[in-house]
Amino acid sequence: MRKVTIHPEEHPMHATGLFHCWGQCFVEERDFNGSYSVAIIELEDGRIAEVLPEQVKFLTPPDQEVATLRDQFALQAISTALSSSDRRFFCQNQDKEAVWAYEIADAMLKARTEKKFNRAERIAELEKEVEALKCNAE
Structure with missing residues (x-):
């Protein structure tokens, strides 16, 4: 897992955590059905957040994963x-x-x-x- 931060200016929650994987969120409304990608992030307090990709900043390079x-x-x-x-x-x-x-x-x-x-x-x-x-x- 890689350490990440959530951009405070683009997301109501400013936090750091560990990136687990990419996921999909689905929207089903009367006139529209669709999906979008999200980052699944384990926050430092143990909560899980689904965050849009543009709101995530990786703090460690891909080859330097953080061991839990x-x-x-x-x-x-x-x-x-x-x-x-x-x-x-x-x-x-x-x-x-x-x-x-x-x-x-x-x-x-x-x-x-x-x-x-x-x-x-x-x-x-x-x-x-x-x-x-x-x-x-x-």
Whole structure:
């Protein structure tokens, strides 16, 4: 994802966020039906905005995408798993491994937002989830 800003002079909301993709909005009125392109942007406060292309300014070049916290958590999960001594689960099905890494990242984000959990209990739960995922992959 690339970092963007929404032009304040052309849009009521002045904000920065992450560009996800291009989308289509549709207009269905009595005398007119049509569609137009919009940028799908995740704002810094978590809201999603559909913005006209001319209202968007990219702050990073296409080859310098911004990794989200979820991406960073998934990278850490898979890096840790690949560096462990038990590698039976990994290097067998890369699609499943990638999904697993993002499932771990999602669990980390959920725990981060809940902010009330017993660390020892959560570690035990995650270890059980990892074991279950290992069994499913085999």
